[in-house]
Amino acid sequence: NAGVTQTPKFQVLKTGQSMTLQCAQDMNHEYMSWYRQDPGMGLRLIHYSVGAGITDQGEVPNGYNVSRSTTEDFPLRLLSAAPSQTSVYFCASSYSPPTGYLSTDTQYFGPGTRLTVL
Amino acid sequence: DAKTTQPTSMDCAEGRAANLPCNHSTISGNEYVYWYRQIHSQGPQYIIHGLKNNETNEMASLIITEDRKSSTLILPHATLRDTAVYYCIVSSAGKSTFGDGTTLTVKP
Numbered sequence: 001n002a003g004v005t006q007t008p009k010f011q012v013l014k015t016g017q018s019m020t021l022q023c024a025q026d027m028n029h030e031y032m033s034w035y036r037q038d039p040g041m042g043l044r045l046i047h048y049s050v051g052a053g054i055t056d057q058g059e060v061p062n063g064y065n066v067s068r069s070t071t072e073d074f075p076l077r078l079l080s081a082a083p084s085q086t087s088v089y090f091c092a093s094s095y096s097p098p099t100g101y102l103s104t105d106t107q108y109f110g111p112g113t114r115l116t117v118l
Numbered sequence: 119d120a121k122t123t124q125p126t127s128m129d130c131a132e133g134r135a136a137n138l139p140c141n142h143s144t145i146s147g148n149e150y151v152y153w154y155r156q157i158h159s160q161g162p163q164y165i166i167h168g169l170k171n172n173e174t175n176e177m178a179s180l181i182i183t184e185d186r187k188s189s190t191l192i193l194p195h196a197t198l199r200d201t202a203v204y205y206c207i208v209s210s211a212g213k214s215t216f217g218d219g220t221t222l223t224v225k226p
Contacts, residue, residue: 004161036217042205043162043216092160098152098207098214105150107214109161 002026006091006110013081013117021076021113023091027043029088031097032074033107036060036087043090049074081117122206127221130200135214136193138220143187152189154206155200162205165191185200189226196224 027034033048035058047056048067063085065077074093078085091110098105103106123141127206130136142151152167166173168189173180176209179192193200 019191042218045214088159092161102179105152105214106164106167107154107162108164113157 004091004108004110005060006082006089006113008029008113009111010114011116013078013115015117019078019080019081021078021091021115023073023074023110024075025074025091025094025108026072027070027095029093029095029108030071031095032068032093033058034064034066034074034076034091035090036085037112038087046076046089048097048100054075078115083117085115086087087115088116089115092113121215122208124204124217124218124220125204126218127223129223129225130193130196132198132226133195135223136196136200136224137206138186138191138193138206138222139211141188141192141194142201142208143205144187145208147186148193149208151180151189153178154205154216155202156205157199157202162216165204193222196222198224198226211219 003019004025015095031053034046035043037043043058047066049055051070052071090112092107094107150167153165156162156164166178168180184188190204201224203219203221204217207214
């Protein structure tokens with residue numbers, strides 16, 4: 001059971017380039033999400049998905065796209081990279097969405113992707 | 119969304135109990151309180167969660183006040199490896215909001 005895996009671990013892009021950050025989980029979790037963490041700050045939600053074929057925006061969605069074609073995978077696409085997108089990106093999954101009303105909302109996080117945009 | 123308030127930083131001596139407070143005065147009656155921690159540069163790690171009753175697991179204890187407006191995470195015997203940022207989360211509307219958390223530094 002690998003849990004949540006993310007690739008690549010590190011990436012350097014030039015302004016304007018596009019790329020896809022990969023996230024996969026093998027726990028059959030319905031809920032998956034992407035966060036970004038800027039230096040010295042907390043995590044901010046980018047996009048999330050409550051199941052295959054369903055995605056929605058978090059608090060900082062601009063400049064990012066997501067899709068969820070399978071339960072296991074939840075890739076994050078940067079359309080045209082900007083220096084403001086330099087950050088560490090974390091993917092997370094849980095059995096159920098974090099409604100706050102269930103004890104099965106525990107989120108499991110991947111190791112992160114460290115992205116630098118020059 | 120229920121908001122949480124935590125101190126920015128705390129220190130604790132190795133071997134002592136670390137008590138990390140969290141205020142969540144707008145929490146609704148059925149919302150759980152979750153605690154996570156993030157050790158330097160790693161992904162956040164689940165610690166414990168609770169609704170009304172105090173909870174204990176192999177990592178920590180969670181004390182929730184009777185009015186549920188605040189809680190305290192207790193690490194009974196802090197070690198240097200417990201140095202991390204600790205997040206108190208009250209989720210709602212399908213989203214978890216991670217604030218800045220409390221940076222706990224365990225000192226020898």
